Amino acid sequence: MPHPEKTGQPGGGFGGGPGSGGWFARVAAQSASAGGGDDVAAGPVALQAKILTVSDGVAAGEREDRSGTALAAVLKSNGFDVVEMTVVADGIVSVAGALARMSSGFAGLIVTTGGTGFAPRDQTPEGTREVIDREAPGLAEAMRLVNPLGRLSRAIAGIRGQAIIINTPGSPKGAAQCLGAIIDVLGHALELLGDKPTMHM
Numbered sequence: 001m002p003h004p005e006k007t008g009q010p011g012g013g014f015g016g017g018p019g020s021g022g023w024f025a026r027v028a029a030q031s032a033s034a035g036g037g038d039d040v041a042a043g044p045v046a047l048q049a050k051i052l053t054v055s056d057g058v059a060a061g062e063r064e065d066r067s068g069t070a071l072a073a074v075l076k077s078n079g080f081d082v083v084e085m086t087v088v089a090d091g092i093v094s095v096a097g098a099l100a101r102m103s104s105g106f107a108g109l110i111v112t113t114g115g116t117g118f119a120p121r122d123q124t125p126e127g128t129r130e131v132i133d134r135e136a137p138g139l140a141e142a143m144r145l146v147n148p149l150g151r152l153s154r155a156i157a158g159i160r161g162q163a164i165i166i167n168t169p170g171s172p173k174g175a176a177q178c179l180g181a182i183i184d185v186l187g188h189a190l191e192l193l194g195d196k197p198t199m200h201m
């Protein structure tokens with residue numbers, strides 16, 4: 001039987017603000033160098049992120065969610081505020097249902113971990129395709145390049161509404177590496193998705 005979602009809303013432990021560094025620090029520095037004054041905003045608002053762990057073992061309480069924790073650390077260190085961490089069992093229906101709920105009315109980043117390989121229960125890409133409006137192949141391609149085993153990844157990335165959804169592997173190291181490969185462009189991508197004025201690098 002499928003396991004229900006296990007959802008958490010981490011507090012300060014996973015939070016991150018504009019001052020955390022990464023993309024936010026660069027944007028703040030560029031804003032300050034632009035001349036200051038009343039026309040310059042106080043600074044970028046922290047972007048929000050959600051994490052979906054896809055794992056039969058974690059959903060059943062048999063394994064610790066180490067990959068979700070690793071992703072949260074990468075997001076925090078790059079200025080994202082992690083507002084939700086959810087666990088579901090493997091499967092197209094469970095993944096699609098969780099992503100549809102998590103992305104509804106949400107403007108931000110959703111990162112999945114697990115279910116991107118060749119095993120019969122690895123169906124996260126299929127579940128993701130059920131809900132996205134458009135694919136973002138450049139993000140998935142960049143993630144595959146960080147490790148030779150990336151050639152075995154079926155992970156995808158895409159857009160639903162104003163949310164960007166990306167798949168990462170189920171291993172803590174692999175998930176963190178893949179997210180780290182694209183984290184520097186995600187803030188800009190979310191600004192473009194929200195049709196907000198952006199600073200061109």
